[in-house]
Amino acid sequence: MIYWQSFSLINNSFQFFYVNNPPFFQELTAHLGERISVNADVLEAHGAGYSYHECMPPDAVVFPNTTEEVSGIVSICAKYGVPIIPFGAGTSIEGHVLALRGGICIDLREMNQVLEVNKDDMYVMVQAGVTRNQLDELLEGTGFFFPIGPGVNATLGGMASTRASGTNAVRYGTMKDNVLALTAVLPDGKIIKTGSKAKKSSAGYDLTRLLVGAEGTLGVITELTLKLHSEPETIYAAVCAFPTVEAAVATAIKTIQKGVPIAKIELLDAAMMRAINRYSSLDYEEVPTLFLEFHGAVAEVEAQILKVEVYAHSFGAAGFVWEKDEARRKRLWRARTDAAPSAMALRPGAKLMSTDVCVPISQLAKCIVDTQLDIEKMGIMAPILGHVGDGNFHLTILINPEYKEEFERAKALNERLVRRALAMGGTCTGEHGIGVGKLQYMALEHGSSLDMMRAIKHAIDPQNLMNPGKLLPEI
Template sequence: MDTQSKQIGFEQLQALLQDRVVDNETTRNEHGVGFSYHACTPPDWVVYPSSAEEISEIVKICSAHQIPIIPFGAGTSVEGHILAINGGVCIDFHLMNQILEINHADMYATIQPGVTRNQLDEALQGTGFFFPIGPGVNATLGGMASTRASGTNAVRYGTMKENVLSLKIVLADGQIIKTGSKAKKSSAGYDLTHLFVGAEGTLGIITELTIKLHSCPKAIYAAVCSFPTVEAAVNTTITIIQKGIPIAKIELLDAQMMTTINRYSDLNYEEVPTLFLEFHGSESELEEQITQVETIAKRFGAKEFIWEKDEAARIKLWLARTDAAPASVAYRKDGQLMSTDVCVPISRLAKCITETQSDIQETGIYAPILGHVGDGNFHLTIVIDPDDAEEFEKAKALNKRLVKRALDMEGTCTGEHGIGIGKLSYMTLEHGEAVNTMWAIKKALDPLNIMNPGKLLPSTD
């Protein structure tokens, strides 16, 4: 991207979008940083399209001048997905936030990529349906699809991968394609929908999604229960899953995290390893499930369950879990979040977590653990002093050992955060020669490497 070509491209974007092309420093910096420790890396321009057709024209201009393109939703990613490491154009989906259709009969919604999780939840209130995927922040649905997000409900309802029916995509040459359909299943051709779900904007730009909706359960019970050790809590989880009890949420907070949220949210939970659980179904189904779970938990030394059926009480109970990330940041003044996650087969989870706890203690940094333990996924919410180079290196080394531990247990370097730039160095370690196949797909769809370059796939240089 030479200077003259770059200037011509900028002028063409201005002619297309007029005042919806912004190049002031404040806006650029706001779009050059996510919810993480990665240093701000701003784009050259931020553009605000209002349709797939405008995005197509933007991409054609960028392709002609080999200008990098970085999609931007809510800016909540944690692994540097939205950093403009090669400069270029940031496409902000702020104006593409319409819910186009909510179809009750076929249980789906069609939305634009800028629709946020909270916005969709509000639109579905009173319809009898809900969308189960919920990361801990108010992310956009386009970003959630791009990173293959999941959240607390994944153990029962799956991740974004299982809940996206079809997509409208703008490819690297500006062509607009539609993948999938509104049918519940299909065996027609390559599964392009799930090629783009999790691609982190490196293959094309999502401009529309059709997502599955789920019927609201007749009853919801929530519970919190403390355990003598993390191993006891995880073994309870493993047994619940192996017994086929259809639990909706099962979240682990270790003792350090419980201390953190007590201080932040003015709560008084016992500061020991704790499970937060939620059950969906009919009253009779839930009563049976509760009896089974309590029996299993007591076998592993659990203390008394605190059950809540009332909605307001359930929300208060879950406040501890939903406040975990901001509580961790607030725990240390002027600290910066370095959140990381791995996922392992559930039978290896107790060993992985207990070994990680020992590693954290030996390393001597603040890194409480929380996890979606029902599907083997857990997080370290590391908080570091960004100006302390020695501590930063310790945190990175801890993360590296965590990933190595998970991979040795036949797991993955990330269960839901994605790769971005933060976990690029682990892709070859996890996938081996399959990375070359990924690059072959990338080069076929994006031969100029303008679609969010430098993310997801490690350099072959």
């Protein structure tokens, strides 16, 4: 019997914890003590994420320390039919953390222990609440690094849940390529371990990759075993300006097609270059620009540089600005990392609608150019940046959701972009995930494959308690 009931007050701006059956609250309190919050500010902080989506808070937030505590929370919720929303750092941008049906938010921030660093076998074991910055700091000076880095200080559990990637993906892959094993709590409270510390396996279904990218709809990831990579002997970075977006993208495409093992190759259009100049007090030329980075031994890095310079000049590049000094290189990439807040500073008070289609690289230039024409026609402010080495790019659409007509134009721009990408053989999301923001495109992209996804969801979560309303459109 389901006892849970959630209700909203004050124009749905936040929800209050309410349980018809007092034993639910008593059991949760007995399990966690005071690590439960129904404070209105805490609830609101857990109901938005980093996007334009309207805040939809949970009814309570809990703060477990261990996998066993998460198991107990989930078991109690399953008993009473209470929805569960896993929460990392709250940096997702597609509404992944919205409590669409109320329920309990499981905040994993206190599960932030690094459990093992194994240099011999090149892996690290962490709890899900460890952030990427925390891991970077721990690994500094060890000779190893973890390559996946989205533009925010996300938790590693959240990064796995959304199958995140970032600027290094063109060489090192995404989270799905760098998670060896997981510990997770299923919707009935059962604890499972998937994968192993071996580099490969052909034993059974790949449950690790099933959970990586599931957006918390199949269970709560509590621990991860991640691949480490050796720090390169040499790292060179560069900025290269181009006369047009087509020229910059053509250089990126040729670099990839010729097999240059470049670590990063990022595109910023003229509008985004203007934004980072203002935000970071820089003086780069405000034209389409590639940010590049090369990893490896000195001789091979210098050989890569010579090749890419030739390609760039053949497409009209104005010249390269190379950064070998570590401090200057980090300053360059800090400007790129700050692209989203830089864009938002162009329009103070605006909300961010960020797109992230990904297309085959041969289609990338046309996709971007056609999209720029749409931006101009619709009169929308939307600087572009992209991980163009793997065909992924973003519009940072700046909107005021209260202006209905503007909001509708922004949504129309996004829909045209997604349909264009799908028609080119691409995807509606390269790294942000579906959440609620891209639900409407799942059928268009996957067709009858959605039936199999729904069958998996129903088999694992028959009560539909795990992050309900996300990833899969309603049947």
